[in-house]
Amino acid sequence: MxxxxxxxxxxxxxxxxxxxxxxxxxxxxxxxxxxxxxxxxxxxxxxxxxxxxxxxxxxxxxxxxxxxxxxxxxxxxxxxxxxxxxxxxxxxxxxxxxxxxxxxxxxxxxxxxxxxxxxxxxxxxxxxxxxxxxLDTRRVLQRALERLAAAGYGLKCGLEVEFHIYKIEDRQAQLDPEQAAWPGLPPRVSMVHPGYNLLADGWYDMAEEPMRIVQRTAQALGLPLLSLEIELGPSQVEAVFNATDALTAADNMVLFRNAVKQALLRAGYHATFMCRPPFPNIMSSGWHLHQSLVDLKTGANAFKR
Missing domain, CATH: 3.10.20.70 (Glutamine synthetase, N-terminal domain)
Structure with missing residues (x-):
């Protein structure tokens, strides 16, 4: 059959x-x-x-x-x-x-x-x-890469991902059936570092517990993690990955985001990859998506002069 x-x-x-x-x-x-x-x-x-x-x-x-x-x-x-x-x-x-x-x-x-x-x-x-x-988003990327390959090129991407990690202090309202709504209420959270001190080693030490969870989760899944960094914003961090082909980079990003959110939640933390959490004096998150075109015949970087 x-x-x-x-x-x-x-x-x-x-x-x-x-x-x-x-x-x-x-x-x-x-x-x-x-x-x-x-x-x-x-x-x-x-x-x-x-x-x-x-x-x-x-x-x-x-x-x-x-x-x-x-x-x-x-x-x-x-x-x-x-x-x-x-x-x-x-x-x-x-x-x-x-x-x-x-x-x-x-x-x-x-x-x-x-x-x-x-x-x-x-x-x-x-x-x-x-x-x-x-309509599948991965299929959309695959089709785009097929058109690029027909022109003789591949796409290579390196990810630098900014996000925020918060410590969950109280989930009572979020999980209270009397307050269930669409969308529901968020948990009450506190910061893992106070921010406004880019790459401060002391802030990294303060946030080491959740950062270790991020590190161990990414590496256990075989993701090409290079570094973890304290960003400028309050409770904002960054993960940097080695460059891969574009489809692998997209797959890695999706897996990393989902895995980090779940692993941190089990340890009492909330990770958010939204651009701007709804707090005053916050720094917006983005990412650096390093891109280069690769000549499929020679392997040369087509962006290099």
Missing amino acids: TSFAEKSGIHDAAREAALAHTAGLIDASGLELVRFVWCDVHGVLRSKTLVASAAADAMRDGVGLVSTLLLKDTSDRTAFKVFEPGGAAELPGFEFASNVMLLADPTSFKQLPWTQSTGWLRAQPYMQDGTPVE
Whole structure:
């Protein structure tokens, strides 16, 4: 019987070998759960968590995902009226919130370092007929890189990521069912360093506990972390990564942001990658996205004079 991965045209002998290798790792590691994770149009990771014994079949036959997750605004409300006649006329295949299918890349497997017995796989959505979902953000980048490659070039990127870390002091209001709202209330937080002293070693020492969590999480996931730094803003920090090809850099950024937020939260910290947290006298966060074009034939930097 033809699997959904075969129907989608992505399954070959190499993928089957990678799938068998990953299934073996899942079994040998004694994992109980595997998260099939996909990055939405706003950079938020969504996942379905399967029991470990179901992972191999899911890598072949896909995991169903409601298609409205591709149509959300930043408040997580569906932006298209998919249940009304003509509401999804410009989006064939999305009518009435029909499912898309997630297919995971077996070579993306990670064992999560901040939780027990849990694996992680990066996935991308496909329509039910096996065609790729072109609204998928990773697919958009892949298509752009294909056009660039047709012109003879590759893109290399180096990430410098600014973000804020806060210590959670009180989550009562955030988790109080009487105050549940859309969006909900934030926790009460305090800073991990007072800021206004760029690269101050004393401020780094003050913030070392959460910074160590960032370091250990990134390295345990195999991310090419180079340095951790105290930024100018209050409670603002920066992580610097070695340069990679553009698709790997994008994958690394998505994984890093999600992993850091989850690992820090378990230790009582809140990490935010929003540009400007809602506090007075704060410094906005951005990033330095170092870019260079690479000649695919020679490997030379096309930006170099």
